[in-house]
Amino acid sequence: MSGRGGALSSGKGLETPTRRASAIRDYAKEAIIQATAEVFSTRGENASMAEIAEVSGVARATLYRYFPNRERLLDALMDSALADLKKGICQADLESVELGDAIARLTRVLFALSDKYIYLVRSHVGKDRIKEFRLAVRPVLERFISAQRQGLIRQDIPADICFNFYLGVTRSAFGMLFEGGDLLEDMVSQVTRFVLSALATVELDGDH
Amino acid sequence: MSGRGGALSSGKGLETPTRRASAIRDYAKEAIIQATAEVFSTRGENASMAEIAEVSGVARATLYRYFPNRERLLDALMDSALADLKKGICQADLESVELGDAIARLTRVLFALSDKYIYLVRSHVGKDRIKEFRLAVRPVLERFISAQRQGLIRQDIPADICFNFYLGVTRSAFGMLFEGGDLLEDMVSQVTRFVLSALATVELDGDH
Amino acid sequence: MSGRGGALSSGKGLETPTRRASAIRDYAKEAIIQATAEVFSTRGENASMAEIAEVSGVARATLYRYFPNRERLLDALMDSALADLKKGICQADLESVELGDAIARLTRVLFALSDKYIYLVRSHVGKDRIKEFRLAVRPVLERFISAQRQGLIRQDIPADICFNFYLGVTRSAFGMLFEGGDLLEDMVSQVTRFVLSALATVELDGDH
Amino acid sequence: MSGRGGALSSGKGLETPTRRASAIRDYAKEAIIQATAEVFSTRGENASMAEIAEVSGVARATLYRYFPNRERLLDALMDSALADLKKGICQADLESVELGDAIARLTRVLFALSDKYIYLVRSHVGKDRIKEFRLAVRPVLERFISAQRQGLIRQDIPADICFNFYLGVTRSAFGMLFEGGDLLEDMVSQVTRFVLSALATVELDGDH
DNA sequence: GATGAATGAGCGTTCATTCAT
DNA sequence: AATGAATGAACGCTCATTCAT
Structure with a gap:
């Protein structure tokens, strides 16, 4: 959302809260994904969401905030x-x-x-x-x-x-x-x- | 399994109840296995035990009498x-x-x-x-x-x-x-x- | 279910499995209800289903077998x-x-x-x-x-x-x-x- | 509350920032309370904090700044x-x-x-x-x-x-x-x- | 001070597995 | 031996409450 203007305004260095938040969010997602990769290679691919959350250093509910379900x-x-x-x-x-x-x-x-x-x-x-x-x-x-x-x-x-x-x-x-x-x-x-x-x-x- | 009885009666040289039962059991097992193969090719390999049992024509619990768990x-x-x-x-x-x-x-x-x-x-x-x-x-x-x-x-x-x-x-x-x-x-x-x-x-x- | 004939056939002593099962089920339900009453007067009416299950001496999943949700x-x-x-x-x-x-x-x-x-x-x-x-x-x-x-x-x-x-x-x-x-x-x-x-x-x- | 500022400036005998802030705060509280009353008569008394916050026109978290929890x-x-x-x-x-x-x-x-x-x-x-x-x-x-x-x-x-x-x-x-x-x-x-x-x-x- | 995000607890559900009859 | 019922673990979700900015 509000994506289009991005490139144009970035020159000003005016990172809007929204954009920053989104960046943070992406970062967190990435971290979770890496943690998942780690858990999977440790516990196998049927590791529970709880395990993944734990290794991600995040609460289970939070995990679901980032990825609506296991498949995603x-x-x-x-x-x-x-x-x-x-x-x-x-x-x-x-x-x-x-x-x-x-x-x-x-x-x-x-x-x-x-x-x-x-x-x-x-x-x-x-x-x-x-x-x-x-x-x-x-x-x-x-x-x-x-x-x-x-x-x-x-x-x-x-x-x-x-x-x-x-x-x-x-x-x-x-x-x-x-x-x-x-x-x-x-x-x-x-x-x-x-x-x-x-x-x-x-x-x-x-x-x- | 239950092998002792078998050896004793085998002297008669004929199908003892035990042996017959065992044969029946094997037959049932085979039937379940085939049903499983069928279900798997239909529903995919994560078909539930319930589905397998149903196609096999037995109750879920009975399935477990033949195979102690999914893996087996x-x-x-x-x-x-x-x-x-x-x-x-x-x-x-x-x-x-x-x-x-x-x-x-x-x-x-x-x-x-x-x-x-x-x-x-x-x-x-x-x-x-x-x-x-x-x-x-x-x-x-x-x-x-x-x-x-x-x-x-x-x-x-x-x-x-x-x-x-x-x-x-x-x-x-x-x-x-x-x-x-x-x-x-x-x-x-x-x-x-x-x-x-x-x-x-x-x-x-x-x-x- | 099949309730009406009850009194009539009970003379024969022929409790069918279904009928008996149903009776057991009713009994269990009643027990759970009583336990619930107890829990509620102890812990208050916002006691968790888990607590109710525990006091009922039953697993949470079982509780849900009897009553599909809290409201029921x-x-x-x-x-x-x-x-x-x-x-x-x-x-x-x-x-x-x-x-x-x-x-x-x-x-x-x-x-x-x-x-x-x-x-x-x-x-x-x-x-x-x-x-x-x-x-x-x-x-x-x-x-x-x-x-x-x-x-x-x-x-x-x-x-x-x-x-x-x-x-x-x-x-x-x-x-x-x-x-x-x-x-x-x-x-x-x-x-x-x-x-x-x-x-x-x-x-x-x-x-x- | 936060009395220090109050005592110092009270000598002026006039609306100190603190006092004014406090008045504003009270005003906001009152507004939230009225909104709550409204929501309750609409949605019933188990309306969620989210609903209350929304009708009050503040974020959920802000609601909690005014009232530490639902009970309060x-x-x-x-x-x-x-x-x-x-x-x-x-x-x-x-x-x-x-x-x-x-x-x-x-x-x-x-x-x-x-x-x-x-x-x-x-x-x-x-x-x-x-x-x-x-x-x-x-x-x-x-x-x-x-x-x-x-x-x-x-x-x-x-x-x-x-x-x-x-x-x-x-x-x-x-x-x-x-x-x-x-x-x-x-x-x-x-x-x-x-x-x-x-x-x-x-x-x-x-x-x- | 206001906010979005995080948290934890509970709900209702499914399913593999076990129990008791 | 066969079965219905019980169990426990996990899922996906909501919501009151807390955190960090």
Whole structure:
């Protein structure tokens, strides 16, 4: 509300109470979301709202002031995860490197994300969220597509399917990582090599 | 359970009441499990025990006589799924074909399984179940291992990791299949080709 | 439910489960109502449902199984009070005695009732309840009416108003009784004498 | 309260800021009290503090600056009612008329009061308030007492009890008035006649 | 001093799980 | 053995009261 004028008047440095309050509110929300992430990775994703409130350092009633119900809180957590993902992808500067490195870097980003939001990885995410996720990783998918057009990778499997396969590999990789025993960079390397081999142009001869 | 009576009367060589009762019990259990599977695919995996009981045609409390709690019921469902898996793998006669075909066949089996137990695919499965799953698919893992030993597939990534990557690919594939648009056999073929390429022996030259 | 046949079939001793269950349920309800009355006179009428449940020896959830909400519980308490009132009036055998004694006896009944349900006396009772109360005390009102017709009591104030005035006197009397210091029978006597004097036929001479 | 400032500036003998502030404060309090009375007669006596605040035109929290809690607000409302009562009694000039008229006049005052503060009539008033009420109506009680001493009214029932009985009658009368159908002056007259008859000296002969 | 936000307690509900018959 | 009822934990919500600005 009263959002439009924001950019214009900000030069004056005249933070209105309303705006400040809203900022505070956003800050609190963010804090709660982080606390939720923490609780979830500790107590599991069926932690009670009371637990979340407690860790957030806030009364249960207050929690409900910020998020009308559990689902909405989860949504916000999702949004947060997606924001992290976007930021991670952005910082990874995927466009400037060749495909192999792009894959390696995205894998690292996904690992980091998964590490923070394991429960999300496991959890049943609404269709709209999936769309948003796809949108976020779209840049890399585009790389697959153009690489395919240029004949740099195999053409007998649609690029988007290849990309999904890659994501599946990463997911499995994170599973192993999470269970322990493997080193992150090793795993990144293995994923990358595995996928690159899988994508390599093939001489048509098999019948599988 | 109540095993003692059984042993004593087994000398008669005939269906004792105890044994018959036990059989009936097993039958009821199986019926409940099937009902559960049905409810889950209808209402989703968070269907209430009440719903399950209703579809099973028993009272809620009776449900609990068969399965002490929700988790155990889920476990039983798992066991059922694992049994299906084992049977499927067995019928697939994986040993008699070469690796590529073995992968294709296992993929088909997993697709069929996933189709029946989608909710399981998505759901957070206990560690012990995962072990059992691994045990069931172990034969194929063995194929990976021996193929690696024989130098038939790449050696720079441990066979078990390769196998897990393959499973990840299959999972993603099923996801796409489930969302619709792709043909089962096409997908089997794509998974197989993708993985086979990924597994192909590589000349050591990259640095990823 | 299925109430009518009760007396008839009870000879057979064939208490069906349903009927028995219903009886148990009624019994439990009654117990809860009594507990509520107790809690209310102890902790006041704003005692929490939790307190009521505790004193009832029942879990809060169970309390809600019997009474869907606080209001309904209060209603039931009311009904109970009214039943007590009716029973008290019935046992008082008001018809067989002359008006003065009838008043004295009704006063005693009302005192006893008020003692058990003080909070009700003080509390804001719905219109329908008031109707029921009036219905219960109607017999005595009828005595007022017929006495008036017979010229036994004053005729310059409608009988129903006189009766209401009497109730007001009783209420005040109970108030004093409750605060302590006065003896029950003294108070009954005083109320009766006061009202009887007030009701006595008057020679028309005043101008108030 | 906050007396320090007051003492210092009181030398000037004029409206100090503190004093003025205090006056403003009192004015606001009075406004809130009136608003409360209004809300109560509209929404009933369990109107929320939010409603009261809204009608008062202040924020909920501000309401609490004036009255630390709901009870205190109710108390203030009481005080207001008692003030009205005292004023009414004062204006009624009860001392100058004979007992019958005094009763009639007090009844009118009480009716007017009840009309304005119905919720109070019905509500559970703290003991201290009752004391104040009694103090306010004490003059009439004194009349009862002296009349009894002089042998003008019955002596077999203590004067204070008679007085309370009278109040009970008035209360009932107001109840009927409030429900409608009766005229105020008729009711005043009936109350008065009823009570006067009740108070009339009696020849000792009954045994009730 | 006035206010928005926070708090805690209670309400009414659902649901997995347990009890008693 | 099967069942209706009981239980406890959590949810989502309202409201009187308190806090921090």
